[in-house]
Amino acid sequence: MNAFWIILTGTLVAICGGLLGAFLLLRKMSMVGDAISHAVLPGIVIAYLLSGSREVLPMLVGAAAFGVFATVVIEALYRKARLQSDAAIGITFTGLFALGIVLISLFAGQVDLDLDCVLFGEIAYVPIDVWITPGGINMGPRAVWVTGGLLVLVLAMIGIGYKGLLLTTFNPEHAASIGISVAFWHYLLMSAVSVTTVVSFESVGAILVVAFLIVPPATAYLLTNKLKPMLALTVLFGLGAAVGGYYLASWIDGSIAGAMSVVAGVFFTAALVAKHKR
Amino acid sequence: MTPIIETHNLTVSYNRRPVLWDVDFSLPEGRLIGIIGPNGSGKTTLLKSIMGLVQPDSGYVKLFGQSLDEVRTRISYVPQRESVDWDFPVSVREVVEMGRYRRANLLRRLSSADRDIAADALHKVGLQDFAKRQISQLSGGQQQRVFIARALAQQADLYLMDEPFAGVDAASEQAILQLLTEMKAASKTVLIVHHDLQTVRQFFDWIVLLNTHLVASGPVESAFTEDHLRQAYGGQLTILSKVADLVKERHFPVREKPYKDRP
Numbered sequence: 001m002n003a004f005w006i007i008l009t010g011t012l013v014a015i016c017g018g019l020l021g022a023f024l025l026l027r028k029m030s031m032v033g034d035a036i037s038h039a040v041l042p043g044i045v046i047a048y049l050l051s052g053s054r055e056v057l058p059m060l061v062g063a064a065a066f067g068v069f070a071t072v073v074i075e076a077l078y079r080k081a082r083l084q085s086d087a088a089i090g091i092t093f094t095g096l097f098a099l100g101i102v103l104i105s106l107f108a109g110q111v112d113l114d115l116d117c118v119l120f121g122e123i124a125y126v127p128i129d130v131w132i133t134p135g136g137i138n139m140g141p142r143a144v145w146v147t148g149g150l151l152v153l154v155l156a157m158i159g160i161g162y163k164g165l166l167l168t169t170f171n172p173e174h175a176a177s178i179g180i181s182v183a184f185w186h187y188l189l190m191s192a193v194s195v196t197t198v199v200s201f202e203s204v205g206a207i208l209v210v211a212f213l214i215v216p217p218a219t220a221y222l223l224t225n226k227l228k229p230m231l232a233l234t235v236l237f238g239l240g241a242a243v244g245g246y247y248l249a250s251w252i253d254g255s256i257a258g259a260m261s262v263v264a265g266v267f268f269t270a271a272l273v274a275k276h277k278r
Numbered sequence: 279m280t281p282i283i284e285t286h287n288l289t290v291s292y293n294r295r296p297v298l299w300d301v302d303f304s305l306p307e308g309r310l311i312g313i314i315g316p317n318g319s320g321k322t323t324l325l326k327s328i329m330g331l332v333q334p335d336s337g338y339v340k341l342f343g344q345s346l347d348e349v350r351t352r353i354s355y356v357p358q359r360e361s362v363d364w365d366f367p368v369s370v371r372e373v374v375e376m377g378r379y380r381r382a383n384l385l386r387r388l389s390s391a392d393r394d395i396a397a398d399a400l401h402k403v404g405l406q407d408f409a410k411r412q413i414s415q416l417s418g419g420q421q422q423r424v425f426i427a428r429a430l431a432q433q434a435d436l437y438l439m440d441e442p443f444a445g446v447d448a449a450s451e452q453a454i455l456q457l458l459t460e461m462k463a464a465s466k467t468v469l470i471v472h473h474d475l476q477t478v479r480q481f482f483d484w485i486v487l488l489n490t491h492l493v494a495s496g497p498v499e500s501a502f503t504e505d506h507l508r509q510a511y512g513g514q515l516t517i518l519s520k521v522a523d524l525v526k527e528r529h530f531p532v533r534e535k536p537y538k539d540r541p
């Protein structure tokens with residue numbers, strides 16, 4: 001049963017991350033997910049200082065708020081200060097991450113709020129952290145419920161907003177010319193990425209989220225030149241990485257998150273070779 | 279008759295450097311209008327400020343005598359071809375169908391009527407056989423025609439096109455010219471940013487000559503003169519000598535009838 005919960009959680013994160021990551025890739029903003037995963041640190045610390053506890057919910061809210069804030073700063077540096085987007089991303093996430101470290105060393109030095117604990121959830125612990133209702137019923141792992149809820153939101157956003165995302169990603173100027181707010185769709189996507197990153201790395205770890213945001217979409221992009229098949233392939237590769245990664249990890253007795261990332265990377269390499277042979 | 283576009287004392291700058299300075303003109307309906315000027319003279323910026331994509335420092339634009347938001351659906355904007363990533367995973371048909379996207383229908387599926395209009399637009403630019411192709415599998419000229427098909431699908435009255443003839447093969451140029459003629463016959467107005475002085479007389483019947491300032495705006499016969507060109511292209515010696523050559527070769531016969539009015 002443990003295997004099932006871990007694979008299911010991995011798959012849910014892979015699908016959420018991959019679908020959003022496909023749009024990031026097409027906007028040439030793949031590294032935003034990585035930036036967000038670091039930039040949320042001060043949000044977590046501030047939430048901890050304000051709430052005075054290590055409750056998960058305030059920390060998630062604080063983290064998500066800083067994730068969105070990071071995308072606002074990146075956008076401002078890129079548009080207003082006319083910095084290249086990669087430099088804007090780099091400055092923002094290193095700056096915010098450093099701010100978080102300073103805050104920890106100043107105010108939370110004695111508390112167990114170290115970076116491993118904050119940044120790297122561990123997917124192997126998913127089955128242990130179960131949701132038990134006040135009536136005492138075991139609902140299964142909490143992470144499955146959280147990432148499952150997230151997937152519903154992400155699917156709803158892409159399903160309903162498909163045309164808006166497509167239009168503002170492909171040709172923002174044309175979108176603006178017909179009176180559609182490019183900024184609205186940008187921040188909608190960025191908020192979704194931010195929440196996804198925060199929610200999932202709390203349960204599965206930062207490296208895995210970033211890998212799922214970038215690698216499956218990039219693999220799918222190599223193999224198709226239509227958007228809907230690209231999204232479908234992204235889901236497939238995410239699923240394959242979650243399943244394959246789990247069994248690889250139990251075979252070599254290693255890190256599950258690492259193995260899932262590695263399998264995603266193997267798919268990418270195989271796609272690259274297949275494309276070159278063709 | 280209300281002019282279709284009026285700009286009043288329009289001033290636009292990037293990083294405090296003015297790109298358009300106090301530009302003031304009005305344009306009549308139903309013409310093919312060329313915006314002409316040297317590189318960096320503010321041609322694209324003029325188009326973008328008409329479309330509300332850049333905010334002017336001062337001055338304003340009126341379209342059909344109203345503000346942009348009241349008449350947005352009557353206007354179609356065709357950005358420069360380089361403004362999009364042509365490796366983007368969409369098909370020709372999907373791009374043209376984007377011409378039917380509106381604020382009102384953005385969250386709904388396109389109706390079959392919308393799809394028919396898009397298919398018709400694709401037919402008009404002669405790319406119906408390419409509908410399923412991914413857009414990177416087209417030549418530059420065909421890509422430009424896809425953009426124009428998307429604009430046609432918008433069924434506007436006023437078209438703003440940024441360099442539609444840049445890097446376009448002869449066949450596509452002919453196809454686009456043919457479309458422009460048809461649009462004019464249907465009393466549409468088309469405003470085109472253009473950089474090739476040689477073809478100005480052949481393509482347009484009205485020009486706006488820019489060099490940050492407005493140099494001239496009027497019918498080609500009276501506005502496209504050597505004097506105005508020298509004002510617009512003043513410092514640029516190579517172009518100046520080209521202008522002189524053109525005049526020498528009698529490519530600009532001031533009194534002769536323009537190409538398009540010849541039998």
